[in-house]
Amino acid sequence: MLKLSNIHHVAIICSDYAVSKHFYHQILGLKIIRETYRENRQSYKLDLAINDSSQIELFSFPNPPARPSRPEAQGLRHLAFAVENLDDSIDYLQQQGVATEPVRVDELTGKRFTFFADPDELPLELYEVI
Numbered sequence: 001m002l003k004l005s006n007i008h009h010v011a012i013i014c015s016d017y018a019v020s021k022h023f024y025h026q027i028l029g030l031k032i033i034r035e036t037y038r039e040n041r042q043s044y045k046l047d048l049a050i051n052d053s054s055q056i057e058l059f060s061f062p063n064p065p066a067r068p069s070r071p072e073a074q075g076l077r078h079l080a081f082a083v084e085n086l087d088d089s090i091d092y093l094q095q096q097g098v099a100t101e102p103v104r105v106d107e108l109t110g111k112r113f114t115f116f117a118d119p120d121e122l123p124l125e126l127y128e129v130i
Contacts (some may be wrong), residue, residue, distance in 0.1 A: 009047075010079055012122065017044050017060035019119045023046055024058060027096045028081075050081070067122070076114065078107040078123035086112050086128035093126075100126075 014020035024030050031046035033055065037044050046058040076129050083089045093116060099113045106127075113127045 006050050008053070009057050010120070011057040011059060013059045013061055013064045014118075015066075017046075017058075017063060020058055020060075021046055023119050024056060027093070027098060030056060034058075049055035062118050067120075076126050080113070080127045082129045083126050084128070084130045086114065086126055087124050090114060 012020075024046075025032055025048065030050060032051050033047040034037065035046045042062050044058075046061040048058060050056060086103065087117045090103070093128055098116055103112050103114050105112055111124055111128055115123055115125050118124055
């Protein structure tokens with residue numbers, strides 16, 4: 001049996017590297033670990049720390065295909081970030097010009113959550129853990 005300990009990273013391919021870099025680093029506050037330009041792929045790879053053990057790898061590629069549909073396309077549905085105070089997090093995002101959906105309650109856990117989107121309309125979630 002595998003003994004998986006945590007999620008190391010989630011990889012995201014963006015359509016506009018500068019816009020997505022700003023969003024994930026400046027707005028969401030993820031720390032840049034390293035930024036690499038790979039000439040042979042005409043691609044940037046930006047490693048961003050979510051915490052001490054989880055990362056986002058942000059990639060740029062020339063002309064990546066769009067996501068087929070949102071939000072119920074086959075494959076990864078969304079990326080959820082744990083937050084301690086959902087209301088403060090929503091207020092912050094809205095001050096940064098990021099729209100959020102109305103708050104919902106997880107009917108299985110009773111926890112509150114909301115969705116928002118990155119610059120490529122990829123669905124992101126804030127999930128209150130306290």
